[in-house]
Amino acid sequence: xxxxxxxxxxxxMASAAMAxxxxxxxxxxxxxxxxHEIEIHESFSxxxxxxxxxxxxxGDLIVVVRGPEADIRIRRKExxxxxxxxxxxxxxxxxxxxxxxxxxxPIETMLSPSVLQRLAIGQHYVIAKNSGGNExxxxxxxEELQRREWYTETSPVRYFGETLFRTxxxxxxxxxxxxxxxxxxxxxxxxxxxxxxxPLRAFKxxxxxxxxxxxxxxxxxxxxxCILMAVAAGWFANRLFSRS
Amino acid sequence: xxxxxxxxxxxxxxxxxxxLGGVTGVLAGMFGIGGGFLVTPILMFMGVAPAVAxxxxxxxxxxxxxSGFLSHLKHKRVDIQMGNHLVAGGLLGSAxxxxxxxxxxxxxQIDLMITIxxxxxxxxxxxxxxxxxxxxxxxxxxxxxxxxxxxPSLERLPYKREYARSEVTHSILLPIGMGALTGLLVAxxGIGGGFxxxxxxxxxxxxxxxxxxxxxxxxxxxxTAFTTLLHAVTTQTVDVVLAALLLVGSVxxxxxxxxxxxxxxxxxxxxxxALILFAVALRLAYGLFITPSEIFTLTIIPK
Numbered sequence: 001x002x003x004x005x006x007x008x009x010x011x012x013m014a015s016a017a018m019a020x021x022x023x024x025x026x027x028x029x030x031x032x033x034x035x036h037e038i039e040i041h042e043s044f045s046x047x048x049x050x051x052x053x054x055x056x057x058x059g060d061l062i063v064v065v066r067g068p069e070a071d072i073r074i075r076r077k078e079x080x081x082x083x084x085x086x087x088x089x090x091x092x093x094x095x096x097x098x099x100x101x102x103x104x105x106p107i108e109t110m111l112s113p114s115v116l117q118r119l120a121i122g123q124h125y126v127i128a129k130n131s132g133g134n135e136x137x138x139x140x141x142x143e144e145l146q147r148r149e150w151y152t153e154t155s156p157v158r159y160f161g162e163t164l165f166r167t168x169x170x171x172x173x174x175x176x177x178x179x180x181x182x183x184x185x186x187x188x189x190x191x192x193x194x195x196x197x198x199p200l201r202a203f204k205x206x207x208x209x210x211x212x213x214x215x216x217x218x219x220x221x222x223x224x225x226c227i228l229m230a231v232a233a234g235w236f237a238n239r240l241f242s243r244s
Numbered sequence: 245x246x247x248x249x250x251x252x253x254x255x256x257x258x259x260x261x262x263x264l265g266g267v268t269g270v271l272a273g274m275f276g277i278g279g280g281f282l283v284t285p286i287l288m289f290m291g292v293a294p295a296v297a298x299x300x301x302x303x304x305x306x307x308x309x310x311s312g313f314l315s316h317l318k319h320k321r322v323d324i325q326m327g328n329h330l331v332a333g334g335l336l337g338s339a340x341x342x343x344x345x346x347x348x349x350x351x352x353q354i355d356l357m358i359t360i361x362x363x364x365x366x367x368x369x370x371x372x373x374x375x376x377x378x379x380x381x382x383x384x385x386x387x388x389x390x391x392x393x394x395x396p397s398l399e400r401l402p403y404k405r406e407y408a409r410s411e412v413t414h415s416i417l418l419p420i421g422m423g424a425l426t427g428l429l430v431a432x433x434g435i436g437g438g439f440x441x442x443x444x445x446x447x448x449x450x451x452x453x454x455x456x457x458x459x460x461x462x463x464x465x466x467x468t469a470f471t472t473l474l475h476a477v478t479t480q481t482v483d484v485v486l487a488a489l490l491l492v493g494s495v496x497x498x499x500x501x502x503x504x505x506x507x508x509x510x511x512x513x514x515x516x517x518a519l520i521l522f523a524v525a526l527r528l529a530y531g532l533f534i535t536p537s538e539i540f541t542l543t544i545i546p547k
Contacts, residue, residue, distance in 0.1 A: 097544070145542070216480055227472055237308075
């Protein structure tokens with residue numbers, strides 16, 4: 001990784017020194033991640049990716065990672081006649097199933113709440129954007145997502161020298177499959193000066209992924225296979241034990 | 245050895261699951277009742293979602309019931325005609341059970357309903373087992389005589405048939421109704437339902453004891469298979485890896501249990517089983533009343 005950072009830095013310096021007309025080298029913000037794919041294999045126990053980059057202008061940095069989206073229903077339990085049961089539920093519009101945010105300074109000191117809400121930067125802004133404004137459910141939703149480590153913070157974004165920066169992004173073992181985006185924002189005086197989005201894909205491999213897909217995509221076939229498996233086992237047991 | 249269960253979405257020790265299947269198989273072999281009512285709660289204690297525990301348990305039961313059915317068929321101890329009418333009812337009951345299951349899932353009440361059903365049924369079976377052990381201890385035999393007509397109104401139902409193998413005449417509505425009631429329990433609880441089917445066959449249908457078990461297993465094979473298919477298609481909660489591990493344990497355990505039954509003081513063992521059932525029921529009930537660690541639960545809605 002150090003090698004990558006050094007070479008990146010070398011590239012920057014070279015571009016500055018030679019002042020070539022290639023505009024790409026003068027981008028205010030450049031970043032990349034250590035891997036563009038996460039393989040969720042059978043013994044996957046979570047992973048970390050490194051995000052690194054360089055800024056060529058003044059400003060503070062925000063890193064946002066968004067996972068694939070889905071609607072989520074949240075239910076609240078209450079004690080009724082001594083028993084705990086679900087009493088109330090609410091459906092949230094598409095929410096990312098993974099969300100990580102990190103920055104060089106607290107994000108509230110960098111951008112106004114309206115901008116944070118509009119761009120869904122910050123964990124509670126993502127949820128608030130998709131809710132009807134029920135604070136109790138918003139709080140419960142965020143707590144539950146954080147408990148599952150689906151909503152989290154990256155390590156603090158750190159500078160190396162004046163231009164280079166890096167952070168690590170943690171991914172839990174229960175990571176959702178699908179397309180992710182890693183966004184980097186350069187912010188100066190309450191405005192976003194530059195931003196970059198890098199795609200990231202998480203995919204499952206192994207027999208369990210195949211079983212899961214078959215169960216959901218070919219339910220009739222899967223059901224019949226389950227029955228045949230059990231019938232065959234029963235028949236085999238009968239043969240085996242009726243002889244002895 | 246850790247295995248990942250793809251539908252339950254958690255890792256478990258394969259040996260634990262084989263042992264769990266084995267214990268329920270031994271119980272089935274010893275007492276002639278399935279032990280399915282212990283698999284589901286124990287899976288739930290392990291962290292498997294109640295819906296997955298129920299559907300997978302139904303899948304698992306197919307193997308032991310089919311295996312048992314084949315042995316009884318070989319000795320001609322199955323009333324196929326009666327069995328067919330029970331199966332017809334069983335399929336209806338199972339379909340109804342799946343519909344109720346789905347509706348309760350949608351309302352977010354399925355976990356609660358499964359737990360309440362289990363607490364009720366476990367206490368019921370526990371009381372029956374304890375009573376049988378106590379009666380034996382007192383030196384009494386079963387106090388119901390088979391030639392007694394328990395429910396005279398049931399004898400007046402229309403559409404009478406003669407069931408040659410069992411040498412009884414009944415309205416076909418009777419086995420269809422009994423099959424449906426059991427099918428409902430199979431779909432909602434993932435149990436075979438033998439504990440309720442066997443006494444009904446003996447005392448309501450007055451079938452000869454020799455064909456009762458084989459015919460019940462015939463009914464159970466079809467209803468559990470049909471329930472497995474319906475759960476696979478509508479709720480997608482059948483975990484084939486989990487079912488495979490459990491059923492290997494249970495078919496082996498059943499053979500062992502049948503042999504043990506001849507060597508152990510089986511009537512007193514029933515009292516022990518009753519205690520286990522009460523303990524599991526209490527543990528389930530406790531979970532309903534303690535303050536949960538999470539007040540909120542999330543469900544991802546697939547696109």
